[in-house]
Amino acid sequence: MTPVRSWHLAQAILRANLNRSPHPYKLTFMVTRRCNSRCLQCTIWKQSDPPDPLTLDEIETFFRRNPRFSWIDITGGEPFLRPDLSELIAILLRHSPRLYHLHLPSNAVAPALTIQRIQEILALDPPRLSLTLSLDGTPEQHDILRGVSGNWRNALEIYRHFERHPDPRLQLYFGFTLSDRNVGTLTATMEAVRRQLPHTHWRHWHLNLAHHSAHYYQNENTTLRSASNRPAFLEELTTLHARKRTRSPDPVAFLERRYLAIARRFIAGQHHPMPCLALSSSLFLDPDGTCLPCSIWDRPVGGLREHEFQLSRLLAAAPARQARQEILSARCPGCWTPCDAYPTILGNLLPTIHGSSS
Numbered sequence: 001m002t003p004v005r006s007w008h009l010a011q012a013i014l015r016a017n018l019n020r021s022p023h024p025y026k027l028t029f030m031v032t033r034r035c036n037s038r039c040l041q042c043t044i045w046k047q048s049d050p051p052d053p054l055t056l057d058e059i060e061t062f063f064r065r066n067p068r069f070s071w072i073d074i075t076g077g078e079p080f081l082r083p084d085l086s087e088l089i090a091i092l093l094r095h096s097p098r099l100y101h102l103h104l105p106s107n108a109v110a111p112a113l114t115i116q117r118i119q120e121i122l123a124l125d126p127p128r129l130s131l132t133l134s135l136d137g138t139p140e141q142h143d144i145l146r147g148v149s150g151n152w153r154n155a156l157e158i159y160r161h162f163e164r165h166p167d168p169r170l171q172l173y174f175g176f177t178l179s180d181r182n183v184g185t186l187t188a189t190m191e192a193v194r195r196q197l198p199h200t201h202w203r204h205w206h207l208n209l210a211h212h213s214a215h216y217y218q219n220e221n222t223t224l225r226s227a228s229n230r231p232a233f234l235e236e237l238t239t240l241h242a243r244k245r246t247r248s249p250d251p252v253a254f255l256e257r258r259y260l261a262i263a264r265r266f267i268a269g270q271h272h273p274m275p276c277l278a279l280s281s282s283l284f285l286d287p288d289g290t291c292l293p294c295s296i297w298d299r300p301v302g303g304l305r306e307h308e309f310q311l312s313r314l315l316a317a318a319p320a321r322q323a324r325q326e327i328l329s330a331r332c333p334g335c336w337t338p339c340d341a342y343p344t345i346l347g348n349l350l351p352t353i354h355g356s357s358s
Protein backbone atom coordinates (compact mmCIF):
# COMPACT_ATOMS: atom_id res chain seq x y z
CA MET A 1 0.00 0.00 0.00
CA THR A 2 1.55 3.28 -1.02
CA PRO A 3 1.09 6.28 1.28
CA VAL A 4 0.02 8.25 -1.80
CA ARG A 5 -3.18 6.20 -2.12
CA SER A 6 -4.00 6.73 1.58
CA TRP A 7 -3.33 10.42 1.11
CA HIS A 8 -5.74 10.64 -1.83
CA LEU A 9 -8.47 8.92 0.19
CA ALA A 10 -7.85 11.21 3.18
CA GLN A 11 -8.03 14.20 0.86
CA ALA A 12 -11.33 13.01 -0.63
CA ILE A 13 -12.80 12.50 2.85
CA LEU A 14 -11.64 15.93 3.97
CA ARG A 15 -13.22 17.52 0.90
CA ALA A 16 -16.47 15.66 1.60
CA ASN A 17 -16.45 17.09 5.13
CA LEU A 18 -15.93 20.57 3.74
CA ASN A 19 -18.71 20.02 1.21
CA ARG A 20 -16.28 20.37 -1.67
CA SER A 21 -16.29 16.98 -3.37
CA PRO A 22 -15.51 17.48 -7.06
CA HIS A 23 -16.42 13.84 -7.84
CA PRO A 24 -17.44 10.62 -6.02
CA TYR A 25 -14.48 8.69 -4.63
CA LYS A 26 -16.48 5.52 -3.94
CA LEU A 27 -18.06 3.43 -6.68
CA THR A 28 -20.38 0.46 -6.30
CA PHE A 29 -20.31 -1.36 -9.63
CA MET A 30 -22.90 -4.11 -10.16
CA VAL A 31 -21.10 -6.18 -12.75
CA THR A 32 -23.83 -8.78 -13.26
CA ARG A 33 -27.37 -9.61 -12.20
CA ARG A 34 -26.69 -13.32 -12.52
CA CYS A 35 -26.83 -15.17 -9.22
CA ASN A 36 -26.62 -18.85 -8.34
CA SER A 37 -28.20 -18.40 -4.91
CA ARG A 38 -31.93 -18.70 -4.16
CA CYS A 39 -32.33 -16.20 -1.34
CA LEU A 40 -35.72 -15.65 0.25
CA GLN A 41 -35.30 -11.92 0.71
CA CYS A 42 -33.78 -10.87 -2.61
CA THR A 43 -34.94 -11.64 -6.13
CA ILE A 44 -31.81 -10.79 -8.08
CA TRP A 45 -31.45 -14.52 -8.79
CA LYS A 46 -34.73 -14.40 -10.74
CA GLN A 47 -33.42 -11.63 -12.99
CA SER A 48 -31.12 -11.77 -15.97
CA ASP A 49 -28.47 -9.43 -17.27
CA PRO A 50 -29.63 -6.44 -19.33
CA PRO A 51 -29.68 -6.98 -23.12
CA ASP A 52 -26.92 -4.47 -23.73
CA PRO A 53 -24.41 -4.55 -20.86
CA LEU A 54 -21.25 -2.45 -20.93
CA THR A 55 -18.51 -4.15 -22.91
CA LEU A 56 -15.02 -4.49 -21.48
CA ASP A 57 -13.89 -1.79 -23.93
CA GLU A 58 -16.56 0.54 -22.59
CA ILE A 59 -15.64 -0.30 -19.00
CA GLU A 60 -12.03 0.55 -19.86
CA THR A 61 -13.12 3.87 -21.36
CA PHE A 62 -15.11 4.63 -18.22
CA PHE A 63 -12.21 3.99 -15.83
CA ARG A 64 -9.71 5.72 -18.10
CA ARG A 65 -11.86 8.87 -18.18
CA ASN A 66 -12.65 8.72 -14.43
CA PRO A 67 -9.39 7.73 -12.74
CA ARG A 68 -10.14 9.13 -9.29
CA PHE A 69 -11.84 6.33 -7.37
CA SER A 70 -10.29 5.44 -4.02
CA TRP A 71 -12.78 2.77 -3.08
CA ILE A 72 -14.56 0.33 -5.39
CA ASP A 73 -17.15 -2.29 -4.47
CA ILE A 74 -17.68 -4.86 -7.17
CA THR A 75 -21.05 -6.47 -6.62
CA GLY A 76 -23.77 -8.53 -8.28
CA GLY A 77 -25.68 -10.85 -8.38
CA GLU A 78 -22.72 -13.08 -7.74
CA PRO A 79 -19.81 -11.14 -9.26
CA PHE A 80 -17.65 -14.27 -9.45
CA LEU A 81 -20.00 -15.70 -12.10
CA ARG A 82 -18.63 -13.21 -14.61
CA PRO A 83 -16.17 -15.23 -16.68
CA ASP A 84 -14.19 -12.07 -17.46
CA LEU A 85 -14.11 -10.79 -13.85
CA SER A 86 -10.30 -10.87 -13.66
CA GLU A 87 -10.00 -8.89 -16.91
CA LEU A 88 -12.50 -6.36 -15.60
CA ILE A 89 -10.53 -6.00 -12.35
CA ALA A 90 -7.28 -5.67 -14.31
CA ILE A 91 -8.85 -2.78 -16.23
CA LEU A 92 -10.00 -0.91 -13.14
CA LEU A 93 -6.65 -1.45 -11.41
CA ARG A 94 -4.81 -0.17 -14.49
CA HIS A 95 -6.80 3.07 -14.55
CA SER A 96 -7.36 3.75 -10.84
CA PRO A 97 -4.04 5.01 -9.52
CA ARG A 98 -5.75 6.32 -6.36
CA LEU A 99 -7.45 3.04 -5.49
CA TYR A 100 -7.05 2.28 -1.79
CA HIS A 101 -9.63 -0.43 -1.27
CA LEU A 102 -11.26 -3.00 -3.55
CA HIS A 103 -14.11 -5.04 -2.10
CA LEU A 104 -16.06 -8.02 -3.41
CA PRO A 105 -18.86 -10.03 -1.78
CA SER A 106 -19.50 -13.69 -2.52
CA ASN A 107 -22.51 -15.88 -1.77
CA ALA A 108 -20.05 -18.83 -1.61
CA VAL A 109 -22.33 -21.10 -3.66
CA ALA A 110 -19.40 -22.10 -5.89
CA PRO A 111 -16.37 -22.12 -3.54
CA ALA A 112 -13.80 -23.36 -6.07
CA LEU A 113 -14.74 -20.55 -8.46
CA THR A 114 -14.53 -17.86 -5.77
CA ILE A 115 -11.13 -19.16 -4.62
CA GLN A 116 -9.79 -19.29 -8.18
CA ARG A 117 -10.98 -15.76 -9.03
CA ILE A 118 -9.58 -14.30 -5.81
CA GLN A 119 -6.22 -15.90 -6.60
CA GLU A 120 -6.37 -14.38 -10.09
CA ILE A 121 -7.18 -10.96 -8.62
CA LEU A 122 -4.34 -11.21 -6.09
CA ALA A 123 -2.00 -11.97 -8.98
CA LEU A 124 -2.97 -8.56 -10.37
CA ASP A 125 -1.49 -6.98 -7.22
CA PRO A 126 -4.44 -4.95 -5.88
CA PRO A 127 -3.50 -2.51 -3.11
CA ARG A 128 -5.99 -3.79 -0.54
CA LEU A 129 -8.62 -6.42 -1.26
CA SER A 130 -11.44 -7.57 0.96
CA LEU A 131 -13.81 -10.46 0.46
CA THR A 132 -17.08 -10.70 2.36
CA LEU A 133 -18.69 -14.13 2.55
CA SER A 134 -22.43 -14.02 3.18
CA LEU A 135 -23.51 -15.93 6.28
CA ASP A 136 -27.00 -15.19 7.59
CA GLY A 137 -27.50 -17.75 10.31
CA THR A 138 -26.60 -21.06 11.87
CA PRO A 139 -25.86 -23.87 9.37
CA GLU A 140 -29.43 -25.12 8.82
CA GLN A 141 -30.92 -21.64 9.02
CA HIS A 142 -28.46 -20.10 6.56
CA ASP A 143 -29.03 -22.83 3.98
CA ILE A 144 -32.80 -22.31 4.25
CA LEU A 145 -32.54 -18.50 3.98
CA ARG A 146 -30.23 -18.82 0.99
CA GLY A 147 -32.12 -21.70 -0.60
CA VAL A 148 -28.92 -23.68 -1.24
CA SER A 149 -28.06 -26.86 0.60
CA GLY A 150 -24.44 -26.92 1.86
CA ASN A 151 -23.99 -23.16 1.40
CA TRP A 152 -22.87 -22.59 5.01
CA ARG A 153 -20.20 -25.28 4.67
CA ASN A 154 -19.00 -23.76 1.40
CA ALA A 155 -18.57 -20.31 2.96
CA LEU A 156 -16.38 -21.80 5.66
CA GLU A 157 -14.42 -23.74 3.04
CA ILE A 158 -13.45 -20.49 1.30
CA TYR A 159 -12.52 -18.83 4.57
CA ARG A 160 -10.45 -21.86 5.61
CA HIS A 161 -8.63 -21.90 2.28
CA PHE A 162 -7.41 -18.33 2.66
CA GLU A 163 -6.62 -18.86 6.33
CA ARG A 164 -4.26 -21.65 5.21
CA HIS A 165 -2.89 -19.57 2.33
CA PRO A 166 -2.86 -16.05 3.75
CA ASP A 167 -2.00 -13.00 1.70
CA PRO A 168 -1.29 -9.72 3.50
CA ARG A 169 -3.35 -7.81 0.91
CA LEU A 170 -6.48 -9.90 1.48
CA GLN A 171 -8.92 -9.36 4.35
CA LEU A 172 -11.73 -11.87 4.94
CA TYR A 173 -15.07 -11.11 6.52
CA PHE A 174 -18.40 -12.76 7.08
CA GLY A 175 -21.40 -10.63 6.16
CA PHE A 176 -24.60 -11.07 8.19
CA THR A 177 -27.72 -9.43 6.76
CA LEU A 178 -30.09 -8.84 9.67
CA SER A 179 -33.80 -9.25 8.96
CA ASP A 180 -36.98 -10.58 10.57
CA ARG A 181 -35.91 -14.04 9.46
CA ASN A 182 -32.71 -14.21 11.51
CA VAL A 183 -32.93 -11.54 14.19
CA GLY A 184 -31.79 -12.96 17.53
CA THR A 185 -29.39 -15.49 16.00
CA LEU A 186 -26.26 -13.40 15.43
CA THR A 187 -24.40 -14.67 18.49
CA ALA A 188 -25.35 -18.30 17.81
CA THR A 189 -24.14 -17.90 14.22
CA MET A 190 -20.79 -16.48 15.27
CA GLU A 191 -20.35 -19.23 17.87
CA ALA A 192 -21.17 -21.90 15.28
CA VAL A 193 -18.46 -20.47 13.02
CA ARG A 194 -16.01 -20.24 15.88
CA ARG A 195 -16.41 -23.91 16.70
CA GLN A 196 -15.00 -24.66 13.25
CA LEU A 197 -12.74 -21.64 12.80
CA PRO A 198 -11.42 -20.86 16.28
CA HIS A 199 -9.35 -17.88 15.08
CA THR A 200 -12.40 -15.91 13.98
CA HIS A 201 -13.42 -12.97 16.10
CA TRP A 202 -16.19 -10.34 16.21
CA ARG A 203 -14.02 -8.09 14.10
CA HIS A 204 -14.35 -10.56 11.22
CA TRP A 205 -18.08 -9.87 10.98
CA HIS A 206 -19.83 -7.16 9.02
CA LEU A 207 -23.46 -6.53 9.74
CA ASN A 208 -25.90 -5.16 7.22
CA LEU A 209 -29.55 -4.30 7.82
CA ALA A 210 -31.89 -5.87 5.25
CA HIS A 211 -33.40 -3.21 2.97
CA HIS A 212 -35.95 -2.94 0.22
CA SER A 213 -34.83 -1.83 -3.21
CA ALA A 214 -36.98 -1.67 -6.33
CA HIS A 215 -34.07 -1.54 -8.78
CA TYR A 216 -31.57 -3.77 -7.02
CA TYR A 217 -32.98 -6.50 -4.77
CA GLN A 218 -36.47 -6.05 -6.29
CA ASN A 219 -37.93 -7.22 -2.99
CA GLU A 220 -40.53 -4.53 -2.20
CA ASN A 221 -43.16 -7.17 -1.39
CA THR A 222 -41.00 -8.92 1.20
CA THR A 223 -41.31 -8.12 4.90
CA LEU A 224 -37.81 -7.47 6.21
CA ARG A 225 -37.95 -5.48 9.44
CA SER A 226 -41.29 -5.58 11.28
CA ALA A 227 -42.03 -2.95 13.91
CA SER A 228 -42.76 -5.75 16.40
CA ASN A 229 -39.16 -6.95 16.04
CA ARG A 230 -37.67 -3.53 16.71
CA PRO A 231 -36.50 -4.37 20.28
CA ALA A 232 -34.79 -7.53 19.00
CA PHE A 233 -33.02 -5.57 16.25
CA LEU A 234 -31.84 -2.99 18.75
CA GLU A 235 -30.53 -5.71 21.01
CA GLU A 236 -28.51 -7.30 18.19
CA LEU A 237 -27.01 -3.94 17.23
CA THR A 238 -26.17 -3.08 20.83
CA THR A 239 -24.50 -6.46 21.40
CA LEU A 240 -22.34 -6.23 18.31
CA HIS A 241 -21.48 -2.59 18.98
CA ALA A 242 -20.28 -3.50 22.48
CA ARG A 243 -18.29 -6.51 21.26
CA LYS A 244 -16.56 -4.47 18.60
CA ARG A 245 -15.26 -2.05 21.21
CA THR A 246 -11.56 -1.66 20.53
CA ARG A 247 -8.67 0.68 21.20
CA SER A 248 -7.32 -0.08 17.74
CA PRO A 249 -6.87 2.96 15.48
CA ASP A 250 -7.99 0.77 12.53
CA PRO A 251 -10.32 2.95 10.39
CA VAL A 252 -12.45 -0.09 9.47
CA ALA A 253 -13.13 -0.74 13.17
CA PHE A 254 -14.10 2.90 13.63
CA LEU A 255 -16.46 2.79 10.64
CA GLU A 256 -18.14 -0.40 11.79
CA ARG A 257 -18.79 0.89 15.29
CA ARG A 258 -20.14 4.16 13.99
CA TYR A 259 -22.35 2.31 11.51
CA LEU A 260 -23.80 0.14 14.30
CA ALA A 261 -24.34 3.08 16.63
CA ILE A 262 -26.24 5.02 13.99
CA ALA A 263 -28.11 1.91 12.84
CA ARG A 264 -29.82 1.96 16.23
CA ARG A 265 -31.21 5.42 15.42
CA PHE A 266 -32.31 4.18 12.01
CA ILE A 267 -34.11 1.18 13.49
CA ALA A 268 -35.74 3.44 16.07
CA GLY A 269 -37.39 5.27 13.17
CA GLN A 270 -34.95 7.93 11.96
CA HIS A 271 -34.86 7.20 8.23
CA HIS A 272 -32.22 9.82 7.43
CA PRO A 273 -29.86 9.54 10.39
CA MET A 274 -27.19 11.68 8.65
CA PRO A 275 -26.98 13.98 5.60
CA CYS A 276 -26.42 11.42 2.84
CA LEU A 277 -23.51 11.88 0.40
CA ALA A 278 -24.82 9.74 -2.46
CA LEU A 279 -24.01 11.34 -5.85
CA SER A 280 -21.40 13.45 -4.07
CA SER A 281 -19.02 10.96 -2.42
CA SER A 282 -20.53 7.77 -3.82
CA LEU A 283 -22.29 6.39 -6.87
CA PHE A 284 -23.99 3.16 -7.99
CA LEU A 285 -23.39 1.79 -11.49
CA ASP A 286 -25.62 -0.84 -13.16
CA PRO A 287 -24.27 -3.47 -15.60
CA ASP A 288 -25.61 -1.47 -18.58
CA GLY A 289 -23.94 1.78 -17.50
CA THR A 290 -26.96 3.37 -15.83
CA CYS A 291 -25.92 5.49 -12.84
CA LEU A 292 -28.04 5.76 -9.71
CA PRO A 293 -27.41 7.42 -6.36
CA CYS A 294 -27.23 4.13 -4.46
CA SER A 295 -28.39 0.53 -4.28
CA ILE A 296 -31.65 1.53 -2.62
CA TRP A 297 -33.24 4.47 -4.45
CA ASP A 298 -34.69 3.61 -7.86
CA ARG A 299 -33.72 6.93 -9.37
CA PRO A 300 -31.59 6.59 -12.54
CA VAL A 301 -29.67 9.81 -13.16
CA GLY A 302 -28.22 9.00 -16.56
CA GLY A 303 -26.35 6.47 -18.65
CA LEU A 304 -22.60 6.50 -19.16
CA ARG A 305 -23.00 6.07 -22.92
CA GLU A 306 -25.07 9.23 -23.32
CA HIS A 307 -22.43 11.25 -21.43
CA GLU A 308 -19.38 9.90 -23.25
CA PHE A 309 -18.39 8.02 -20.09
CA GLN A 310 -17.56 11.30 -18.33
CA LEU A 311 -18.93 11.30 -14.81
CA SER A 312 -18.41 15.04 -14.46
CA ARG A 313 -20.84 15.58 -17.36
CA LEU A 314 -23.38 13.10 -16.07
CA LEU A 315 -23.33 14.57 -12.56
CA ALA A 316 -23.57 18.13 -13.87
CA ALA A 317 -26.70 17.34 -15.89
CA ALA A 318 -30.16 18.18 -14.59
CA PRO A 319 -31.32 14.67 -13.48
CA ALA A 320 -28.30 14.18 -11.21
CA ARG A 321 -28.45 17.71 -9.82
CA GLN A 322 -32.18 17.34 -9.14
CA ALA A 323 -31.66 13.99 -7.40
CA ARG A 324 -28.84 15.44 -5.30
CA GLN A 325 -31.11 18.26 -4.17
CA GLU A 326 -33.76 15.76 -3.17
CA ILE A 327 -31.19 13.77 -1.20
CA LEU A 328 -30.08 16.94 0.58
CA SER A 329 -33.65 17.63 1.62
CA ALA A 330 -34.22 13.99 2.66
CA ARG A 331 -36.74 13.29 -0.11
CA CYS A 332 -35.22 9.92 -1.05
CA PRO A 333 -36.47 6.70 0.62
CA GLY A 334 -33.75 6.86 3.30
CA CYS A 335 -31.63 3.88 4.27
CA TRP A 336 -28.71 2.71 6.37
CA THR A 337 -26.87 0.14 4.30
CA PRO A 338 -23.06 -0.02 4.67
CA CYS A 339 -22.22 0.49 0.97
CA ASP A 340 -23.78 3.91 1.08
CA ALA A 341 -23.58 4.67 4.80
CA TYR A 342 -19.79 4.34 5.09
CA PRO A 343 -18.98 7.30 2.80
CA THR A 344 -21.76 9.25 4.51
CA ILE A 345 -20.17 8.56 7.91
CA LEU A 346 -16.74 9.55 6.59
CA GLY A 347 -18.12 12.74 5.08
CA ASN A 348 -19.80 13.78 8.33
CA LEU A 349 -16.81 13.44 10.60
CA LEU A 350 -16.63 17.07 11.63
CA PRO A 351 -19.99 17.03 13.48
CA THR A 352 -18.81 13.76 15.10
CA ILE A 353 -15.57 15.30 16.23
CA HIS A 354 -17.40 18.38 17.45
CA GLY A 355 -20.10 16.72 19.43
CA SER A 356 -22.04 13.50 19.00
CA SER A 357 -20.49 10.24 20.13
CA SER A 358 -20.99 6.59 19.30
Ligand code: SF4
Nearest residue numbers: 035037039042077107
Ligand atom coordinates in the same frame (compact mmCIF):
# COMPACT_ATOMS: atom_id res chain seq x y z
S1 SF4 B 1 -28.78 -11.52 -1.72
FE1 SF4 B 1 -26.94 -11.80 -2.96
S2 SF4 B 1 -26.73 -14.01 -3.13
FE2 SF4 B 1 -28.84 -13.63 -2.52
S3 SF4 B 1 -30.03 -13.54 -4.45
FE3 SF4 B 1 -29.43 -11.44 -3.88
S4 SF4 B 1 -27.50 -11.11 -5.00
FE4 SF4 B 1 -27.85 -13.33 -4.96
Ligand code: SF4
Nearest residue numbers: 276294332334335340
Ligand atom coordinates in the same frame (compact mmCIF):
# COMPACT_ATOMS: atom_id res chain seq x y z
S1 SF4 C 1 -30.24 7.98 2.16
FE1 SF4 C 1 -30.09 5.93 1.30
S2 SF4 C 1 -31.76 5.87 -0.19
FE2 SF4 C 1 -31.35 8.01 0.19
S3 SF4 C 1 -29.87 8.54 -1.42
FE3 SF4 C 1 -28.75 8.08 0.47
S4 SF4 C 1 -28.13 5.98 0.19
FE4 SF4 C 1 -29.84 6.35 -1.25
